[in-house]
Amino acid sequence: xxxxINKEIITFLSSIDIENTQAIKDKYTTSISExxxxxxxxxxxxxxxxxxxxxxxxxxxxxxKKKLIQLQCFEDVVSAGPGFINIxxxxxxxxxxxxxxxxxxxxYGKSNTGKGSKIQIEFVSANPTGPLHVGHxxxxxxxxxxxxxxxxxxxxxxKEYYINDAGRQIDILTASVILKLVxxxxxxxFPKNAYKGKYIEEIANKLKKEIRVRYNLEQIIxxxxxxxxxxxxxxxxxxxxxDQSSWNIAKTFSLKEIVSSIKDDLKNFKVYFDNxxxxxxxxxxxxxxxxxxxxxxxxKDAGHAYEKDGAIWLNTDLSGDDKxxxxxxxxxxxxxxxxxxxxxxxxxxxxxxxLINIWGADHHGYIKxxxxxxxxxxxxxxxxxxxxxQFANLFKNGKKVKMSTRSGEFFTLKNLMDDIGPDAARFYxxxxxxxxxxxxxxxLAKKDSKDNVFxxxxxxxxxxxSLEKKVLENxxxxxxxxxxxxxxxxxxxxxxxxxxxxxxxxxxxxxNSLQPHIIIYYLRDLAQLLHSYYNDNHVxxxxxENIQSIILCxxxxxxxxxxxxxxxxxxxxxKM
RNA sequence: GCGCCUGUAGCUCAGCUGGAUAGAGCAACUGCCUUCUAAGCAGUGGGUCAGGAGUUCGAAUCUCUUCAGGCGCGCCA
Numbered sequence: 299x300x301x302x303i304n305k306e307i308i309t310f311l312s313s314i315d316i317e318n319t320q321a322i323k324d325k326y327t328t329s330i331s332e333x334x335x336x337x338x339x340x341x342x343x344x345x346x347x348x349x350x351x352x353x354x355x356x357x358x359x360x361x362x363k364k365k366l367i368q369l370q371c372f373e374d375v376v377s378a379g380p381g382f383i384n385i386x387x388x389x390x391x392x393x394x395x396x397x398x399x400x401x402x403x404x405x406y407g408k409s410n411t412g413k414g415s416k417i418q419i420e421f422v423s424a425n426p427t428g429p430l431h432v433g434h435x436x437x438x439x440x441x442x443x444x445x446x447x448x449x450x451x452x453x454x455x456x457k458e459y460y461i462n463d464a465g466r467q468i469d470i471l472t473a474s475v476i477l478k479l480v481x482x483x484x485x486x487x488f489p490k491n492a493y494k495g496k497y498i499e500e501i502a503n504k505l506k507k508e509i510r511v512r513y514n515l516e517q518i519i520x521x522x523x524x525x526x527x528x529x530x531x532x533x534x535x536x537x538x539x540x541d542q543s544s545w546n547i548a549k550t551f552s553l554k555e556i557v558s559s560i561k562d563d564l565k566n567f568k569v570y571f572d573n574x575x576x577x578x579x580x581x582x583x584x585x586x587x588x589x590x591x592x593x594x595x596x597x598k599d600a601g602h603a604y605e606k607d608g609a610i611w612l613n614t615d616l617s618g619d620d621k622x623x624x625x626x627x628x629x630x631x632x633x634x635x636x637x638x639x640x641x642x643x644x645x646x647x648x649x650x651x652x653l654i655n656i657w658g659a660d661h662h663g664y665i666k667x668x669x670x671x672x673x674x675x676x677x678x679x680x681x682x683x684x685x686x687x688q689f690a691n692l693f694k695n696g697k698k699v700k701m702s703t704r705s706g707e708f709f710t711l712k713n714l715m716d717d718i719g720p721d722a723a724r725f726y727x728x729x730x731x732x733x734x735x736x737x738x739x740x741x742l743a744k745k746d747s748k749d750n751v752f753x754x755x756x757x758x759x760x761x762x763x764s765l766e767k768k769v770l771e772n773x774x775x776x777x778x779x780x781x782x783x784x785x786x787x788x789x790x791x792x793x794x795x796x797x798x799x800x801x802x803x804x805x806x807x808x809x810n811s812l813q814p815h816i817i818i819y820y821l822r823d824l825a826q827l828l829h830s831y832y833n834d835n836h837v838x839x840x841x842x843e844n845i846q847s848i849i850l851c852x853x854x855x856x857x858x859x860x861x862x863x864x865x866x867x868x869x870x871x872x873k874m
Numbered sequence: 875g876c877g878c879c880u881g882u883a884g885c886u887c888a889g890c891u892g893g894a895u896a897g898a899g900c901a902a903c904u905g906c907c908u909u910c911u912a913a914g915c916a917g918u919g920g921g922u923c924a925g926g927a928g929u930u931c932g933a934a935u936c937u938c939u940u941c942a943g944g945c946g947c948g949c950c951a
Contacts, residue, residue: 739886
């Protein structure tokens with residue numbers, strides 16, 4: 299119906315001013331109106347045209363209104379306010395959305411606006427040096443749902459986790475684990491910068507069966523430097539020198555343990571990846587045929603990388619970054635950035651139309667240098683979209699939960715799921731724009747009352763399920779036709795019908811802006827309307843004809859609630 | 875100092891590609907259960923959209939500026 303209206307509008311515009319038609323077409327919108335007072339469908343085209351053509355919006359609205367009325371397709375057309383056109387559909391057309399929803403079910407809201415565009419989303423990508431904590435959970439929920447939304451709007455989505463398995467952090471992890479196995483006569487020596495936390499001991503306990511530590515602590519900490527950074531590096535060096543093969547086994551083992559625990563946590567959180575990409579798979583900078591070396595060489599050949607002070611630098615002028623960045627250190631080791639440049643080259647070479655990176659907001663200063671590298675490698679930085687996710691503050695018993703990664707004392711994602719379950723966790727992670735601070739109240743997420751929006755929405759769904767069951771038990775369905783609603787005259791559900799008509803546009807907006815919270819707010823509003831209807835109307839005392847209309851309508855409301863929850867990766871609950 | 879983000883009701887937040895009277899939940903107060911789940915509904919009060927200036931027919935929304943808060947500015951990852 300909106301397409302029909304738009305077609306008429308374009309004809310109308312062409313008849314007034316053919317030159318500016320395209321400009322107006324790009325700016326105006328025709329959409330389901332906010333509420334029924336403003337008709338079923340509304341358009342601001344006359345105000346947009348008015349401003350571009352420098353003519354009076356209200357007069358344009360009057361003219362367009364006459365054109366639309368002549369079509370005789372609508373119940374009524376009115377011009378309102380500063381120049382809006384509000385269209386009232388014929389009842390048959392207005393209620394037809396219910397048949398549509400009940401027919402295509404979970405297809406309602408899906409579209410092909412993405413036209414099969416290939417998008418890769420890289421997210422979480424937490425260093426495999428410890429369990430995922432609640433901060434990672436937000437990025438995980440966000441990335442996963444962005445993927446679902448993009449898929450629902452016709453994009454080909456691949457989700458990827460980048461495992462930083464090559465750097466110094468992994469050496470620190472390995473050292474931390476091995477140290478737990480070294481018999482110590484000195485009381486409780488442990489480097490300040492080593493990883494602490496119970497998981498280190500758990501890995502060490504399993505590792506015991508794989509290796510035998512033949513050296514003692516004195517050998518490791520001989521001449522150990524005071525500085526905490528130098529200290530851990532020295533420990534690592536000594537451990538490698540003392541027994542390289544045990545080191546290698548321990549390293550592979552620790553990494554495998556951590557990665558598998560991360561995979562488990564994400565699986566329980568209903569977050570799935572198509573690909574787990576190892577940083578190490580791009581090889582070593584010392585190997586001139588490795589992927590990482592090739593990337594750097596390409597930058598050099600293109601004249602964007604140069605040598606200075608013994609290091610190799612990337613010229614980042616292309617993106618307007620603050621300064622040039624080091625790719626290869628003075629001592630010949632590659633920086634983390636160099637790996638990342640190679641990784642992004644790898645992603646682009648795989649043929650994606652768009653790369654979405656989801657990063658912690660503290661990494662925003664990193665965006666420009668990556669953009670510069672993409673341009674420098676001959677692709678376009680416009681392919682890259684970086685979405686930043688802000689930290690989440692956790693509140694429990696009214697108090698902020700303190701986190702300290704250093705000491706190993708933090709609230710893990712697993713802790714959170716054990717506490718409130720994956721669905722409530724996903725819901726609250728997504729309840730606010732990703733790039734803004736989130737106060738996550740664990741107590742609220744567990745409450746059985748209206749202030750817990752998660753339950754409020756689930757309750758609306760469960761109420762419809764229960765009502766459908768009651769109707770069937772009462773054998774109302776024997777005599778009524780549950781196939782079509784076109785002859786419907788019962789109008790107390792109209793505000794519900796109007797609300798569910800908005801759903802496809804909500805998904806479209808969420809997809810365009812990559813903002814899942816739009817769906818959460820919509821579901822809350824829809825649930826509210828449902829509860830309101832439920833309270834005001836006693837369904838079972840209605841006539842059979844009306845019950846037919848009501849059940850058809852409520853089933854479609856249920857379907858929309860279900861579709862909305864499912865796209866967020868949340869399962870609807872049939873019974874509270 | 876520079877860069878990014880934020881400032882909307884007592885609290886937590888929507889609204890921000892300029893448009894119809896600035897919305898919701900919580901909290902406060904008042905009503906509604908012999909009928910489908912009261913884990914709910916209805917109503918009342920509550921706002922100089924941080925301050926100031928500008929752009930325009932029209933600004934919470936765009937521009938500039940001031941103030942306040944968060945984050946980032948390594949040959950760390």
